[in-house]
Amino acid sequence: MSTMVGTLFGAEFAYWQTSGFRLLMAFVAVLLPAGGTVYLYLFKMVSFMQSRLGPMEAGPYGTLQLVAELGKNVQKEDIIPAQADVFVFKAAPYVVLISTFLLVLVVPFGPDAVFADFDTGIFFALAVSSVSVIGILMAGWASASKYSLLGGLRAAGQLIAYELPLVLAVVGVVIQAGTLSVQGIVTSQAEGEIFGWGGVGNPFFLTQLVGFFIFMVAVQAELTQSPFDMPIAESELVAGYMTEYSGFRFLMFFIGEFATANIFAFLAASLFLGGWSLPPFVADALFADGNFSPWMNLVGPAVMGGKMLLLTFVIYWVRFTYPRFREDQLQSFAWKFLIPLALANIAVTGLLKVVF
Amino acid sequence: MPSADAEATEETPVDQARDSLLDALSAELGDALVASHRVPGRDLWIRLDTAAWGDAADYLRNRQRFRFFEWLSAIDWLPSPFGRSHGAVVDEVDTDDTGDGDDAEAAGPVTGANGFTGGDTRFQVFARVYSLTTGIGLTVKADLGDDLTVGTWTGSYPGADWHEREANEMFGITFAGHPGLRNLYLPTDFEGHPMRKDYPLMARLVKPWPGIVDVEPMPEAEEGEPTTGSPDPTAPPDVKGVGTEGPGGS
Amino acid sequence: MTDLADRRQMAYIAAQAADARVNVELEAEGMNLNIGPQHPATHGTLRIVVQLDGEQVIAADPMMGYMHRGYEKLSEVRTYPQVTTLINRIDWLGSFANEVPFILGAEQLMEIEAPPRARWIRTVLFELARIANLTLFLGDMGVQLGAVTPVFYAFRDREYIVNQIEAVTGGRFHPNFDRIGGLKDDLPAGWIADTKVALGEIRDFCDQMEDLLVGNEIFEARTRGIGVIPADVGLSYGLSGANIRGSGVDWDLRRDSPVGQGQGLAYNEVDWKVWTHPDGDSFARYWVRLQEVRESCRIVEQLLDGLPSGPIMAKVPRIIKVPAGEAYVATENPLGVMGYYIISQGGLEPFRVKIRSASFSNMSITPWLLKGAYVPDVITILASLYFILGDIDR
Structure with a gap:
C-alpha cells in the first residue's frame, strides 16, 4: 500500500510522505463531497424542488455560500449553557466528527487508493458508525436542556434500532462476496458474472435488491434524516440534541451529519453498485488490464463520486419529501418489518449460495 | 338539522321559534328570569337572577339543548371617568x-341604561350559547352583587374555563366553583382589572x-x-x- | 382626572407590572417541558407547559398572554371605522374576514344594509381571506409533521390570492377595506379574470397537497386517530369551524345563519356544500380544511360570474354614530366562528366590544385533548387544531 503513489508516478515515497498524503486525502474525501453535496443538493436541488432559488448572492449562483456559512459560524459566539457539563459538551461534536473520519478509512476509491484495507473492513465500518451515537448522547445529556435530552435519547434508541437492519442487510452481500473486506466486495462485483456474462460485472444490487433497500432505509435512519429525523425534529424538539450548540460546534455537527451521509453513500456504492470499478466492458476497452489498471486509482474516485451523488440525491430527495414517523412507529417499523425482512433475505441468500 | 330550514330564514318562522323558546324559558325558570328582550328575527336576550346563574348552564345545555358554548364575559356599565376619548x-x-x-x-x-335587559348593578356577567338544532343563539346576562361572585359554568360547559379566567382577571369577578381561577393573560402579580372602565388606558392618558x-x-x-x-x-x-x-x- | 405627573407615574407602574415575572411553573411530578413561548411549533408566542412521563403528556397547561394586545379595551376609545384597523390584526392570515362580523354588527345597530354588489364583493373577499388562511395551514401541517416542502408550495400559491386581495384593497395582510354600509372601493378592471386564474392555481395546489400529504402513509399514520374530539365535547368547549366539522357536526354559519344567507353575505346565491368528516381526528380536520379550500374556490367563481352591478356604498352619514343598542354578529371565519358583541350607547365609539375569536375557544380544549398524547402528537394536535396566536390573545 505504501507504493500507492509510487506505482502511479514511478517514484518512491517515504512512509511519512504517504502518511501525510493519506491524511490530506482523508480530509479531501470527507470535506469535498460534503461541501459539494451540501451546495448541490441542500442548497440548490432542494430549493428548486421547493420552488425557490436558494442562495444566489455569494459568488455566481451562490457557489461561495458555503464559505459565507463557514465564516458566519466561525465568528459566532460559542455559547455554552450555564449548567452544561462543559467538557462533555465541548467534546461531543468531535466524537461525532471522528466517527465520520473513521468511517471513510475503509472506503476504497481505486484498486490501491484505499486508506486502510482491513480484512474485516465492513465490520469495522459498521462498528465505528455507532460511535456517533455516543457523541449524540453526550451532546444531549451535557446540554442540560430538556429538548436536547429528549433528542439525545431518541437518537440513541433510534440508532440502536437501525444498527441491526444495517448490519443484517450487509450480511447478504458478505455471503455473496465471501469476504468482509470492502475492497474484496468491490473486486468480486467487478469480476463477477451474470449467468456467465461478465460485461457489467455483477453489481450486488441486482441480486441483493432487498438488502439494498433495507440498507438505504437504515442509512436514512442512521443519519437521522427525514422521515426518521425524530432526534432533531425541529417542529417538536427545536433541534434535538443540537439545540444548545452554536457557532463552530454547531458547524461540526452539521459537517458530521452531511459528511456521514456521503460516506454511507460511498459505502452503499461499494457494497451494492460495484464501487470504484467501471463496467468491465468499458474498463477493458480503456485499459490494458481492465479494472485493475493503476489508472483506475484516478478514475475510481470519479466513478465513486458519481455513484455517491446518485445515492445522496435519493437520500436528500426522500428527506425533503416525507413527513417524519413517530418514535414508536419507527421502532415498530424497524423491529417488525425491516429486521424480519433482512433475516429472510439472509436465509434466501445463504440458501442460494449453497445451491449454486 | 339547520340545513333544512336554512332557506326559510324569513322573519316570521324564526321569530315564532324565539317566542316559543322564550315562553319555555320563562315557564321553566320562573322568577329566576328577571327580564328579556327580543329583536324579532334576529336575537334574544334574557337576564337571570344572580343566584340562578350557575345552574342555568346545566338547564340551557341539557334541557334546552344549547350545546354550543360561544363565550362568556362581563360588562362594566360605569361611564368612563376619563371622559370620552x-x-x-x-x-x-x-x-x-x-x-x-x-x-x-x-x-x-x-347612566343607568344597562343595555337591553336592564339591570341595577355596575357589573354584569353575560354569556352566549347557541343551539344547533334550532339555529338560535341566546345571550344570557346576570347582575352582580357587591361581592362580584357568581356561579361557574365550567361544570356544564368546560369551555367556559378560560372565558371565566379572562373575566376574572379583566373585571375581578369571582366564579364560585371554578377549578383554577388563575390569571390567563396577565402576569400572576398584576394588580388591577384592566377592562374595568375606571382602569386608565395609560397610552391614551399619557399621550x-x-x-x-x-x-x-x-x-x-x-x-x-x-x-x-x-x-x-x-x-x-x-x-x-x-x-x-x-x-x-x- | 389625574394630572400629568400622576399619569406618568401610573404609566411607569403599569410598565413595571408588565415587565414583572411572567413565569409560572407547575409544581408536580415528572418532567416539565416548556413548549414555547419561543418554539417552532407554536408559530407565535404560545406557551404550553406540558408535564411529561417519558414522552407521554400527563398534563398540559397552555399559557397565553405573550401577545395580548387588549383589543377589547382599545376598541372602547376608537370610533367604529377605526376599530377595523385593530381587528384586522386578530387573525392576521385572513384579515378581511375579521372585519366583516364587526361591520355587520355595526350595520345591524344602525339598521343600514349594504347594497347587493357590496355584499357580493364582501363575500368574495371573505372567501379569498379563507383561502389565503387555509392554504397556509395545508402546507404548515406538513412542516409540523416533518415534511418541509409543502409549506413552500403553500406560500407560493397563497401569493396568487394575496396578490388579488392586494389588487382590490391595497393591503396584502391587513386590507382594512370593509366599511359600514359597503366597501371602500369597487373592484379594479380585469380583476375577475385574474382571480379565476389564481383560483386555478389554488385548485392545483389542493391536488398537490392531496398527493403529497393526504395520500402519504406516514402522514396518515401520524394523523389518523390522533387527537380525537367527540362532537359533544367539542361543542361544549366551543370548538367551531373545521375543528367541529371534522367531528361530524354539519354546521356552518355561512349556511346556517341569516347573516350568511343574504343579510350581509351572499352565500345563499351560490351552490355549495358544507364538508364534514366523521372521524374527529387530526386527519379529519386536515381533510375538511382541504375540501373547504376547494369549496371556497367554487363559491368565489360562482359569485364572480353573477356579480350584480350597482353602488357599493349605502347612504351612510358622514360621521358614523351608532344608535344605542346591543348586537351580536358571528360569521364563519377561516378559523371558526368569530363574533363581535357590540354594545353601543349612541356615541362615536363602542361602549364595549366583546370579541369572540375562534382560536381562543379552539385552543381551550387542549388541556383535555393533550392528556395522554406523546410529544410528537402534541405537535400534530396543535397543528391540526390550527390556531393563529393573534386570534387567541386578541
Missing part, C-alpha cells in the same frame, strides 16, 4: 344628521389621541350630505379634515 368637540360639530335623535343622550354620560388635540370645525362638512358610489365617502371622520393623521387611520 373622541372628545365632545366632534359631538358638538355633529348635528343630528344621523336621524337617530340621540345626540343629547350621547354627548353626556349615559392624548392626536385626532382630538386640535379639533376644529370641519371645513368641508356639508352637513350630512353623504355621497354614494364615489370612492371613499366615509373615510374615518375624525382624522379627515382635522389635519392630523391618527395611527389607526391607515
Whole structure:
C-alpha cells in the first residue's frame, strides 16, 4: 500500500510522505463531497424542488455560500449553557466528527487508493458508525436542556434500532462476496458474472435488491434524516440534541451529519453498485488490464463520486419529501418489518449460495 | 338539522321559534328570569337572577339543548371617568344628521341604561350559547352583587374555563366553583382589572389621541350630505379634515 | 382626572407590572417541558407547559398572554371605522374576514344594509381571506409533521390570492377595506379574470397537497386517530369551524345563519356544500380544511360570474354614530366562528366590544385533548387544531 503513489508516478515515497498524503486525502474525501453535496443538493436541488432559488448572492449562483456559512459560524459566539457539563459538551461534536473520519478509512476509491484495507473492513465500518451515537448522547445529556435530552435519547434508541437492519442487510452481500473486506466486495462485483456474462460485472444490487433497500432505509435512519429525523425534529424538539450548540460546534455537527451521509453513500456504492470499478466492458476497452489498471486509482474516485451523488440525491430527495414517523412507529417499523425482512433475505441468500 | 330550514330564514318562522323558546324559558325558570328582550328575527336576550346563574348552564345545555358554548364575559356599565376619548368637540360639530335623535343622550354620560335587559348593578356577567338544532343563539346576562361572585359554568360547559379566567382577571369577578381561577393573560402579580372602565388606558392618558388635540370645525362638512358610489365617502371622520393623521387611520 | 405627573407615574407602574415575572411553573411530578413561548411549533408566542412521563403528556397547561394586545379595551376609545384597523390584526392570515362580523354588527345597530354588489364583493373577499388562511395551514401541517416542502408550495400559491386581495384593497395582510354600509372601493378592471386564474392555481395546489400529504402513509399514520374530539365535547368547549366539522357536526354559519344567507353575505346565491368528516381526528380536520379550500374556490367563481352591478356604498352619514343598542354578529371565519358583541350607547365609539375569536375557544380544549398524547402528537394536535396566536390573545 505504501507504493500507492509510487506505482502511479514511478517514484518512491517515504512512509511519512504517504502518511501525510493519506491524511490530506482523508480530509479531501470527507470535506469535498460534503461541501459539494451540501451546495448541490441542500442548497440548490432542494430549493428548486421547493420552488425557490436558494442562495444566489455569494459568488455566481451562490457557489461561495458555503464559505459565507463557514465564516458566519466561525465568528459566532460559542455559547455554552450555564449548567452544561462543559467538557462533555465541548467534546461531543468531535466524537461525532471522528466517527465520520473513521468511517471513510475503509472506503476504497481505486484498486490501491484505499486508506486502510482491513480484512474485516465492513465490520469495522459498521462498528465505528455507532460511535456517533455516543457523541449524540453526550451532546444531549451535557446540554442540560430538556429538548436536547429528549433528542439525545431518541437518537440513541433510534440508532440502536437501525444498527441491526444495517448490519443484517450487509450480511447478504458478505455471503455473496465471501469476504468482509470492502475492497474484496468491490473486486468480486467487478469480476463477477451474470449467468456467465461478465460485461457489467455483477453489481450486488441486482441480486441483493432487498438488502439494498433495507440498507438505504437504515442509512436514512442512521443519519437521522427525514422521515426518521425524530432526534432533531425541529417542529417538536427545536433541534434535538443540537439545540444548545452554536457557532463552530454547531458547524461540526452539521459537517458530521452531511459528511456521514456521503460516506454511507460511498459505502452503499461499494457494497451494492460495484464501487470504484467501471463496467468491465468499458474498463477493458480503456485499459490494458481492465479494472485493475493503476489508472483506475484516478478514475475510481470519479466513478465513486458519481455513484455517491446518485445515492445522496435519493437520500436528500426522500428527506425533503416525507413527513417524519413517530418514535414508536419507527421502532415498530424497524423491529417488525425491516429486521424480519433482512433475516429472510439472509436465509434466501445463504440458501442460494449453497445451491449454486 | 339547520340545513333544512336554512332557506326559510324569513322573519316570521324564526321569530315564532324565539317566542316559543322564550315562553319555555320563562315557564321553566320562573322568577329566576328577571327580564328579556327580543329583536324579532334576529336575537334574544334574557337576564337571570344572580343566584340562578350557575345552574342555568346545566338547564340551557341539557334541557334546552344549547350545546354550543360561544363565550362568556362581563360588562362594566360605569361611564368612563376619563371622559370620552373622541372628545365632545366632534359631538358638538355633529348635528343630528344621523336621524337617530340621540345626540343629547350621547354627548353626556349615559347612566343607568344597562343595555337591553336592564339591570341595577355596575357589573354584569353575560354569556352566549347557541343551539344547533334550532339555529338560535341566546345571550344570557346576570347582575352582580357587591361581592362580584357568581356561579361557574365550567361544570356544564368546560369551555367556559378560560372565558371565566379572562373575566376574572379583566373585571375581578369571582366564579364560585371554578377549578383554577388563575390569571390567563396577565402576569400572576398584576394588580388591577384592566377592562374595568375606571382602569386608565395609560397610552391614551399619557399621550392624548392626536385626532382630538386640535379639533376644529370641519371645513368641508356639508352637513350630512353623504355621497354614494364615489370612492371613499366615509373615510374615518375624525382624522379627515382635522389635519392630523391618527395611527389607526391607515 | 389625574394630572400629568400622576399619569406618568401610573404609566411607569403599569410598565413595571408588565415587565414583572411572567413565569409560572407547575409544581408536580415528572418532567416539565416548556413548549414555547419561543418554539417552532407554536408559530407565535404560545406557551404550553406540558408535564411529561417519558414522552407521554400527563398534563398540559397552555399559557397565553405573550401577545395580548387588549383589543377589547382599545376598541372602547376608537370610533367604529377605526376599530377595523385593530381587528384586522386578530387573525392576521385572513384579515378581511375579521372585519366583516364587526361591520355587520355595526350595520345591524344602525339598521343600514349594504347594497347587493357590496355584499357580493364582501363575500368574495371573505372567501379569498379563507383561502389565503387555509392554504397556509395545508402546507404548515406538513412542516409540523416533518415534511418541509409543502409549506413552500403553500406560500407560493397563497401569493396568487394575496396578490388579488392586494389588487382590490391595497393591503396584502391587513386590507382594512370593509366599511359600514359597503366597501371602500369597487373592484379594479380585469380583476375577475385574474382571480379565476389564481383560483386555478389554488385548485392545483389542493391536488398537490392531496398527493403529497393526504395520500402519504406516514402522514396518515401520524394523523389518523390522533387527537380525537367527540362532537359533544367539542361543542361544549366551543370548538367551531373545521375543528367541529371534522367531528361530524354539519354546521356552518355561512349556511346556517341569516347573516350568511343574504343579510350581509351572499352565500345563499351560490351552490355549495358544507364538508364534514366523521372521524374527529387530526386527519379529519386536515381533510375538511382541504375540501373547504376547494369549496371556497367554487363559491368565489360562482359569485364572480353573477356579480350584480350597482353602488357599493349605502347612504351612510358622514360621521358614523351608532344608535344605542346591543348586537351580536358571528360569521364563519377561516378559523371558526368569530363574533363581535357590540354594545353601543349612541356615541362615536363602542361602549364595549366583546370579541369572540375562534382560536381562543379552539385552543381551550387542549388541556383535555393533550392528556395522554406523546410529544410528537402534541405537535400534530396543535397543528391540526390550527390556531393563529393573534386570534387567541386578541
